[in-house]
Amino acid sequence: MKPVIHPADYYRRMLAAQSHALKRLDGSAAIVKLNRDQQVPEDDGTAGHWYYVIAGSVRWSTVRSDGRRQILDLMLVGDFFFVGSSQREDAIEAVSEETVLASYSGARLENLGERDRQFARELREITFQSLERTRHQLVVLGGVTTADKVSAFLLLLEERYGDQEGDIRLPITRYDLAEYLAVSVETVCRAFSDLQQRGVIALIGIRTVRIVDRDALQHQNGRKYPNAGSDNIAA
Structure with missing residues (x-):
């Protein structure tokens, strides 16, 4: 089933309903709609652009020496990220x-930041958000096994997007998750299957995960019972 393509004013209304640091500039923000694998527009100037994810998700990736793609950063709904000349490669x-x-x-943000102290604080806020996202990624990648990493990723998604039943709509495919975790997609699938077989999660459809046993998921991730870890499974 093809996704419904909404007009730009629909997304402006979505943007208006979302709370974020650059709220006062929403009226002048350009709405950019992209299909899967389409490149985020680059800016020829030196100041670049800041982007806010209204819907969907964005990856920042590089190609490793062995030809495999590695996702360096993953931006989801509510995230800011910067695109400038330094990322051209x-x-x-x-x-x-x-x-x-x-x-x-970016040029307008810099000019406003120089004149308006309050706005300068808002600009620092989105910069700190980007740094916090990097910290979360390091926590995810710091897992010993793939099951550890998948558990950390699911807990992070639940914190941001989970509903009252513990259901999480995965914003990316298992292929993208494998590139984010720097493992094979087969290993990611085995980790999901193992967590499901142990009753930690339930898979509802292709892209929805329900957390059944949060304590076990936190234990797998090392957030709970930090001295326990001998029973970590390898996926």
């Missing part, structure tokens, strides 16, 4: 079939 692309971004001119 990497790929910054849409992951979801319909990814929608709000684009803010």
Whole structure:
């Protein structure tokens, strides 16, 4: 089933309903709609652009020496990220079939930041958010086994997007998750299967995961019972 393509004003209304640090500039933000694997527009100037993810997801990736792609950063709904000349050698692309971004001119943000102390604090806030996202990624990648990494990723998604039943809609495919975790897709699938067989999660359809035993998931990730870890499974 093809995704519904909405007009730009639909996403402007979505943007208006979301709370974020650059709220006062929403009226002048450009709405950028991308299909899966489409490159986020680059800016020829030196100031670049800040982007806010309204819908979908974006990956920042590079190609390793062995030819495999490695996702360096994953931007989901509510995340800011910067695109400038320094990233030209990497790929910054849409992951979801319909990814929608709000684009803010880096030059304008810098000018406002120099004149307005409050706005300068807001600009620092989105910079700190990017650093916090990197910290979360290091926690995910720090797992000893793939099951550890998948558990950390699911807990991070639940914290941001989970509903009251513990259901999480995965924003990326298992192939993308494998590139994010720097493992094979077969290993990722085995980790999901193992967690499901042990009653830690339930797979509802292709892209929805329900957390059944949160304590066990936290234990797998090392957040609970930090001295226990001898029973970590290898996936």
